[in-house]
Amino acid sequence: MILKVAGKAYQGVREVMPMSNKAQIREDAKKLNPIDDALFMVMAEEKSFCQEILRVILADDKLIVARHIPQKTLKNLQGRSCILDLECILGSGDHVGVEVQKVNDDDHQRRLRYDGSLLTASIAEPGSKFQEIPDVIMVFISKFDIFAGGYPLYHVDRVIRELDKRTDNGLTEIYVNAAVDNGSDVARLMKVFNEDEAYDDEKFPSTSECKRRFKTTEEGVSRMCEIIEKYRNEGREEGREEGRTEGRMNMLMELVRKNILSIKDAAEQAGMTEAAFKKMAML
Numbered sequence: 001m002i003l004k005v006a007g008k009a010y011q012g013v014r015e016v017m018p019m020s021n022k023a024q025i026r027e028d029a030k031k032l033n034p035i036d037d038a039l040f041m042v043m044a045e046e047k048s049f050c051q052e053i054l055r056v057i058l059a060d061d062k063l064i065v066a067r068h069i070p071q072k073t074l075k076n077l078q079g080r081s082c083i084l085d086l087e088c089i090l091g092s093g094d095h096v097g098v099e100v101q102k103v104n105d106d107d108h109q110r111r112l113r114y115d116g117s118l119l120t121a122s123i124a125e126p127g128s129k130f131q132e133i134p135d136v137i138m139v140f141i142s143k144f145d146i147f148a149g150g151y152p153l154y155h156v157d158r159v160i161r162e163l164d165k166r167t168d169n170g171l172t173e174i175y176v177n178a179a180v181d182n183g184s185d186v187a188r189l190m191k192v193f194n195e196d197e198a199y200d201d202e203k204f205p206s207t208s209e210c211k212r213r214f215k216t217t218e219e220g221v222s223r224m225c226e227i228i229e230k231y232r233n234e235g236r237e238e239g240r241e242e243g244r245t246e247g248r249m250n251m252l253m254e255l256v257r258k259n260i261l262s263i264k265d266a267a268e269q270a271g272m273t274e275a276a277f278k279k280m281a282m283l
Contacts, residue, residue, distance in 0.1 A: 022225075029224035030215055034193040034207070035143055035178060037085070038227050039214055040100050044070035044086045048206040054088060054096060056189050056204070057139055057153070057176055064091035072097075074118035082115050094135045095123055104144045109156075109173075112138045116171055137172040143194060145179040152180040152187040252277075 032039040043049050051065040065088045072087040086098040097119045101108060116138040124133050140146070147154055156173040157166050178190035191198045192207055199208040214220035252266040267277035 025225050025228050026221060029221050029228060031196065032215065032224060033196065034211055035100060035102055035141070037100065038224065038231070039211070040085055041070055042214060042223065042227065043207075043210045044068065044098075046206070046210055049210050050086060050088050052204055052206040053189060054090075054139075056185050057174060058096075058137070065089070066091050074115065074122055076118060080114075082118055084115060084119065087119065094137055095119060096137045096139060098139045098141065100141045102143045104142070104146065108140060108142070108146060112140050112173055116173070120171070133170065135170040135172070137174065139174045139176065141176045141178075141190075141193070143178050145177045146175050150180055150182075152177055152182060152184060152190055 034040050034043055047065055047068055050068045051063065054065065055061050055063045067089040069087045070085070072084040073081065074084060075081045084097045085100045086096075088096040088098070090096060097115055099108075099112065099115060116136055119138075120133060120136050123136075145151075154175040156175070158169060159165065160167055176186060176190065178194035181187045181191065185203065188200055189204055189207065192200055192204055192211065199212060201208045214224055249270060252270055263274055263278060267274045270277055
């Protein structure tokens with residue numbers, strides 16, 4: 001996951017802001033909105049915020065968040081893992097995964113499908129019947145209108161084509177965006193998410209208070225500065241590690257090409273299967 005802060009991507013050597021520029025960091029911190037990963041992450045630590053936004057998005061003013069986990073890691077030992085921006089367990093027992101994205105730079109429907117699969121696998125008890133697996137609701141919040149249909153909220157349903165009939169397998173997909181303002185409660189919430197000076201204390205008191213605290217108070221801004229610096233430093237270390245890994249792979253591939261090392265031995269040293277090493281080395 002690339003942490004985007006005020007339009008800047010903090011990952012490895014791509015980050016170019018001087019480390020000593022504290023004033024610039026403070027300026028960036030004040031420009032953050034809930035649509036940004038960094039601010040959403042700290043706001044999602046507060047249950048009242050999580051409950052308020054889900055009540056609006058899921059159109060259920062009685063909804064209760066029993067537990068919430070910001071930055072929930074979903075591991076896949078056989079392949080790609082992921083980090084959900086937020087997981088909530090509702091009073092009903094349903095699980096809600098929330099993903100927040102600013103840039104339309106990937107196939108986000110497949111992203112949601114994949115994240116939903118990992119979340120489902122993580123909550124399925126060994127030996128349980130499939131009918132006992134809790135329902136999963138995946139919410140995708142974006143700055144852009146993913147379907148370009150002119151709505152701030154989309155529900156994706158499963159349909160039996162031949163019967164023209166909806167069917168349910170326990171997975172719900174909901175897409176919310178801040179690009180369309182039709183005056184609805186969802187659109188008003190997204191305005192608070194996306195616009196610097198937008199607050200709505202009457203409709204969204206928890207979201208507004210939380211956003212105002214982290215954008216305008218000394219304590220809140222200082223916390224955001226710490227987060228920006230932390231991710232910037234971790235990104236630099238990640239970049240150095242990526243560089244070391246890339247250099248080692250290039251060296252192993254060169255040794256194989258010169259018949260100094262076998263593919264089997266090179267793959268072993270790289271911690272890969274022979275097939276994966278051959279594919280990467282194009283051998």
